[in-house]
Amino acid sequence: MTDNGDSTTHLLQGRGLVKAYGRTEALRGASAWLDAGEILAVTGTSGSGKSTLLHCLAGIVRPDTGSVSYGGERLDQLSEKRLSELRRTEFGVVFQFGQLIPELTALDNVALPLLLAGASRTESHARAGEWLERFGVRGQAGLRPGEMSGGQAQRIALARALITGPKVVFADEPTGALDSLASEQVMTVLVHTARESGTAVLLITHDAQVAAYADREVRMDDGAVLPAEVAA
Ligand code: ADP
Secondary structure, eight states, rough: OOTSSSOTOEEEEEEEEEEEEEEEEEEEEEEEOTTTTTTEEEEOOSSSSSSHHHHHHHTTOOOOOEEEEETEEEEEGGGGHHHHHHHHHHHEOOOTTOOTTTTSSHHHHHHHHHHHHHHHHHHHHHHHHHHHHHHHHHHGGGGGGGGHHHHHHHHHHHHHHHTTTSSEEEEESTTTOOOHHHHHHHHHHHHHHHHHHEEEEEOSSSSSHHHHTEEEEEEEOOOOOOOOHHHH
């Protein structure tokens, strides 16, 4: 595999991505790739295009130009139907504030992706319970998001993202709202679980301590990913 990302064997690869919101060019030719099981940190100043890159690579936003390939498919050209199926089965997403459903208990939040995929309530709850246990938040199973700490809510959000066995987890500042101890706990469970299950992680962070958990780090500036020698 080449160092410059030209190989076609990468699990996920975005090339020359351009995305404008009105007159703001969020991405100006950004390229990045992710290999199976790899943990990649994307760093850079606020407004440099990190979230937009994640949204394009996760098939949440279509780039104006450029390509996104995932396992041989061009995400930027897929129908909405196929794209949402792919997002549901292959990808997991975690945001800064977890975005758990406030009306549901932790157990129901984590069970939801399985229920949506057609599993029975009993099976979904049993598996959700196992995932809460694994992430050290079994005791919070009956609580709603407003009744728990930020760190607990993020661990529950991670459990929800991982319960379907995705190939890639996209995490946008998953520890951005947490203190350093809670950040460490969230990163430890994320990295441990990803390694165990061979899940690749694309992790956006502004925190060098969080980026240090990754196998590789790339930096963004002004809508582009800096070449490795610049980022080093
Ligand atoms: P980062 O994640 O590095 O902070 P973003 O990708 O969120 O950067 O944003 C890059 C630029 O694009 C910023 O100037 C931001 O204001 C703009 N932007 C991002 N998303 C939108 C949107 N949905 N609508 C309008 N502008 C946006």
